[in-house]
Amino acid sequence: MSIPTLMTAHLVLRGFREDDLDAVAEMYADNDYARFITPDGKPYTRAISWRTLCGFAGHWALRGYGFWGVEEKASRKLIGSVGCHFPEGWPAKEVGWSIHKAHWGKGYATEAARAALHYAANTLRWPHAIHVINPANVRSAAVAAKLGSVREDVWLRDGVELHLYGQDLKPD
Ligand SMILES: CC(C)(COP(=O)(O)OP(=O)(O)OC[C@H]1O[C@@H](n2cnc3c(N)ncnc32)[C@H](O)[C@@H]1OP(=O)(O)O)[C@@H](O)C(=O)NCCC(=O)NCCS
Structure with missing residues (x-):
């Protein structure tokens, strides 16, 4: 399918590509990046990063929406994954974000998530x-608050x- 940019x-x-593997593997190899997003909080091997990359692409193919690769305009580098997803077993449809550690604190997660929320709405x-x-x-949590989301529930x-x-969404 064609993934919107x-x-x-x-x-x-933009949609993930096969040649994003090096950048995705580098992000997931970092302890601080992996801490809250991998099942055991540990970094991924390159092989598991490959499966993750395939999962990003596959979610678009199967559900019609998913995570985008986030590219920094200035450097043209892939620096994160942000988007709309609904994995099996998830409590509801999510807008999620992850940014390469070298680019934390620049407001990029918030900027990209705003665009994803607008797309979702x-x-x-x-x-x-x-x-x-x-x-x-x-x-x-600071990113969620900056987006206007509030704590709604706990999930074990x-x-x-x-x-x-979360937050309620309304189209423009
Ligand atoms: C969560 C994550 C995307 C945030 O990225 P980021 O680039 O720092 O996000 P932003 O710059 O948009 O906003 C971060 C906000 O966190 C806050 N913040 C930064 N460091 C903080 C700290 N040590 N303690 C508390 N708040 C902090 C700041 O208020 C900042 O907001 P500001 O722009 O008003 O100063 C990034 O840390 C990340 O990718 N982590 C690894 C993957 C991950 O955990 N993803 C989220 C899964 S739910």
């Missing part, structure tokens, strides 16, 4: 979006307590 002030959100016509956040992930996933943030 979204432009923001500093970023391009106007193109996917979702009435609501959640964000699944580990309570210790203070940076991610495989014995781990996760906070569910």
Whole structure:
């Protein structure tokens, strides 16, 4: 399927490609990046990063929406994954974000997530979006708050307590 490209002030959100593997593997090899997003909080090997990359592409193919690769306009580098997804077993449809550690603190997660929320509201016509956040992930909770989301619930996933943030969406 053809994946739409979204432009923001500093970023391009575009479909993942096979040649993104090096960048994806580099992101997932970092302890701080992996801490709150991999099942055991540990970094991924290159082989598991490959499966993750395939999962990003596959979610678009099977559900018609998914995570974009986030490219920094200035460097043309792939620096994250942000988008709309609904994995099997998830409590609701989510707008999620992850940015390469070298680019934290630049507002990129918030900037990209705003574009994804706009897409969820106007193109996917979702009435609501959640964000699944580990309570210790203070940076991610700050992003949710900056987006206007509030804490709505708790989700016990495989014995781990996760906070569910969210907001109602309205098309423009
Ligand atoms: C969560 C994540 C995307 C945030 O990225 P980021 O680039 O730092 O996000 P932003 O710059 O848009 O916003 C971060 C906010 O966190 C806050 N923040 C930064 N460091 C903080 C700290 N140590 N404690 C508390 N808040 C902090 C700031 O308020 C900042 O907001 P500001 O722009 O108003 O100053 C990034 O840390 C990441 O990718 N982590 C690894 C993957 C991950 O955990 N993804 C989220 C899963 S729910």
